[in-house]
Amino acid sequence: MVLDRLGSSLKDALKKLAGKTVVDRVAVEELVKDLQRALIQADVNVKLVMRLSQAIKARSLDEEPAKGMSVREHVLRIVYQELVRLMGPPTEVALGKQTILMAGLQGSGKTTTTAKLARFFQRKGLRVAVIGADTFRPGAFEQLSTLCQRINVPCIGDPQEKDARRIVRDGLRKTQGVEVVIIDTQGRHGLEDDLIQEIIDLNELSKADHRWLVIDAALGQQAQEQARRFHEAIGIDGVIITKMDGTAKGGGALSAVAETGAGIVFIGSGETSDDLERFDPDGFISRLLGMGDLKSLVERAEEALAGSEELDVNAVLRGKFTLRDMYKQLEAVNRMGPLKQIMSMLPLGSMEIPDGVYEVTGTKMVRYRIIMDSMTHEELDDPSTINSSRTHRIAVGAGAQVEEVRELLRYHKTMQRALKGMRGAGGGRLDMQRIMKRFSGKQ
Numbered sequence: 001m002v003l004d005r006l007g008s009s010l011k012d013a014l015k016k017l018a019g020k021t022v023v024d025r026v027a028v029e030e031l032v033k034d035l036q037r038a039l040i041q042a043d044v045n046v047k048l049v050m051r052l053s054q055a056i057k058a059r060s061l062d063e064e065p066a067k068g069m070s071v072r073e074h075v076l077r078i079v080y081q082e083l084v085r086l087m088g089p090p091t092e093v094a095l096g097k098q099t100i101l102m103a104g105l106q107g108s109g110k111t112t113t114t115a116k117l118a119r120f121f122q123r124k125g126l127r128v129a130v131i132g133a134d135t136f137r138p139g140a141f142e143q144l145s146t147l148c149q150r151i152n153v154p155c156i157g158d159p160q161e162k163d164a165r166r167i168v169r170d171g172l173r174k175t176q177g178v179e180v181v182i183i184d185t186q187g188r189h190g191l192e193d194d195l196i197q198e199i200i201d202l203n204e205l206s207k208a209d210h211r212w213l214v215i216d217a218a219l220g221q222q223a224q225e226q227a228r229r230f231h232e233a234i235g236i237d238g239v240i241i242t243k244m245d246g247t248a249k250g251g252g253a254l255s256a257v258a259e260t261g262a263g264i265v266f267i268g269s270g271e272t273s274d275d276l277e278r279f280d281p282d283g284f285i286s287r288l289l290g291m292g293d294l295k296s297l298v299e300r301a302e303e304a305l306a307g308s309e310e311l312d313v314n315a316v317l318r319g320k321f322t323l324r325d326m327y328k329q330l331e332a333v334n335r336m337g338p339l340k341q342i343m344s345m346l347p348l349g350s351m352e353i354p355d356g357v358y359e360v361t362g363t364k365m366v367r368y369r370i371i372m373d374s375m376t377h378e379e380l381d382d383p384s385t386i387n388s389s390r391t392h393r394i395a396v397g398a399g400a401q402v403e404e405v406r407e408l409l410r411y412h413k414t415m416q417r418a419l420k421g422m423r424g425a426g427g428g429r430l431d432m433q434r435i436m437k438r439f440s441g442k443q
Contacts, residue, residue, distance in 0.1 A: 006251055007288040009038030010083075014076055014289065023071045028060045035079065042251030043220045048086060055082050080285060087281035088258025091238050091265045095124050099172075099181045099206050103199055103230055104214035106187030109242035111140060113214050113268055114184040115147035116276035117240075120266075121180045122153060129178040131171035132157030133164040133202065136186045144184055151273050154178075168202055183208070196233045203234045212238040212265060220252035227260045238265035240276075323372060324380035326412055367400065368408050374398040383409060 013034035020027050032053045039049045056078055065074035100117070104110035111134065118128045130148050132155055134140035141159040148155035156171040168183060175181045183206055188195035203211060213236045215223045223241070230236050239257045244250050244267050257264055264279040372380065374397030379386050386394070386409065395402045 006038055006042040009041070010035065010288055013038060014079065017075065018072060020072075023075055025061060028057060028075060031075065031079070032057050039251065043253075044086075044251045044255045045221050048255050052082050052086050055085075080289065083285045083288075084281045086255055086258065087284060088261070088263060090280055090282070091263035093265060093278065094209075095121070095126065097179045098209040099183070100210045100212055101183050101199070101203055101206055101208035101234070102185055102212055102214060103234065103236070104185075104187055105216070105219075105226060106137070108187065108214045108216045109268065110187060110214040111144050111184055112147065112271070113240055113242055113266075113276065114144060114182055115151065115153075116268060116273055117266070118148065118153045118180075118182055119151045119273040120276055120278075121182075122151060126179045127177070128180045128182065129154040129156060129171075129175045131155075131168055131175070131181065131183045133167045133171070134184055134186045135162050135164050135167070140184075140186075147273065164198060165201055165205060168205055172206060181206075196229075200233055210238060211236050212240055213262070214240045214242060215253060215257065217241050217243050217250040217253045221256045223253040224256035224260055227257050227262050231260065231262055236262045238263050240264075240266045240268065241279075242268040244269040322381055323375065323383050323412060324377075326368075326372070326415070367404060368411075371395075371398045371400055371405055371408050383412060 013031055016034065017023065017027060017031045035056070036049050036053055039052070040046060056075075059078045059082075060075045063074070063078070065071055066077075069077070102110055102114050102117075104113075114130060118130050121128045130144060130153060132141040132144045134144075141155075141157045144157070145155040154175075156174050157167055158170075161167050164186065171183070172181065183202065185199055185202060186195065188199065202208075211230075211234045213227055213230050215226060217223075219226065223239075227236060227239055239262050241250070241253050241257065241264060254264065254267075258281075264281075266276050267279050267284075268276045371394060374394045375386075379390065379394075386405075391402055391405050391409075394400075395405050398405070
């Protein structure tokens with residue numbers, strides 16, 4: 001994810017400040033320059049960057065630190081607060097009966113996002129249905145229908161019908177008992193008057209409770225103009241930014257949309273139905289700075305582990321990691337979402353996680369489970385007992401290659417090291433958890 005680079009640059013800037021023996025005007029000015037460089041490289045608008053820089057500098061030099069807070073912590077707290085402000089206010093997502101109209105440009109990932117959104121509400125325990133009203137793009141309904149089938153959500157529409165208004169009218173009639181109705185519409189540009197009129201009509205027809213605009217992060221600062229034009233047409237009350245895992249302009253899109261006041265509701269990265277994340281400015285900045293986002297992590301864990309009595313949630317978060325419970329933990333993390341996202345929610349400070357930790361796939365997890373079924377209780381509890389002869393025996397019993405068994409053991413060691421590092425994080429590093437508590441105290 002390209003925003004990883006922004007996070008690394010911001011953490012480096014704060015770490016440099018934390019290492020200074022004296023935090024004076026020179027130190028503050030150096031910090032501000034480092035922040036400017038990091039944000040401009042992430043495509044954040046220069047005017048916004050300068051406004052943020054001036055606010056940080058003025059507050060750092062003029063405001064008195066809160067009682068019991070050092071000058072260093074005072075400056076870090078201000079940086080944190082101003083970065084959160086840059087992202088705009090949080091947007092609430094109601095978990096009740098509602099109709100959501102999806103708007104977006106062609107190629108923005110709107111149809112995929114519609115299915116992801118359906119999955120989000122489904123996981124919250126709500127009855128969801130989707131109406132496919134994209135009558136222009138070939139195969140749009142088939143794509144949406146396939147995505148909805150995978151998550152067992154009804155998809156209503158008619159690929160032969162060319163009148164989107166009729167599709168929506170019929171769809172609303174068929175979804176009377178549904179709590180959340182999501183309407184996917186044709187991709188359009190903010191300047192296309194005829195298509196804009198169509199979505200105005202669909203908005204009035206559906207009496208939508210929410211009108212959410214889907215924007216590709218690659219648009220960068222141009223996202224602001226599109227958001228503004230759609231807002232003028234139908235009153236956009238939320239924005240979903242997609243493809244945050246593949247563009248250097250993500251920072252620009254985030255800050256540009258926030259500038260419009262529309263509010264970012266979700267951010268998407270990845271292709272699976274679970275790769276949609278509630279956008280919380282506070283948690284987002286916390287993660288960029290290495291402070292973690294434990295609130296989001298707990299929410300994900302509760303959803304993923306609902307009904308699972310055999311998995312010790314505390315063990316997952318604590319880093320207990322024998323081979324016996326390794327598969328259960330991997331399975332749970334897999335349900336919680338991409339491992340890299342989960343790790344980013346933990347307060348690791350400037351700690352770097354080895355890339356190998358993220359490389360396990362669903363297919364490998366199945367193979368690992370089969371291999372572990374061939375192990376003895378002793379081996380599962382103490383992997384150090386697995387020597388060469390035992391490796392061969394395990395491989396034969398699992399119908400696997402010896403190298404696959406060794407790969408499993410290497411992966412276990414990598415995860416074990418990472419989890420130990422998490423528990424030890426903070427020794428000589430900036431104590432991000434403690435600072436986070438004081439920051440979020442919003443003193």
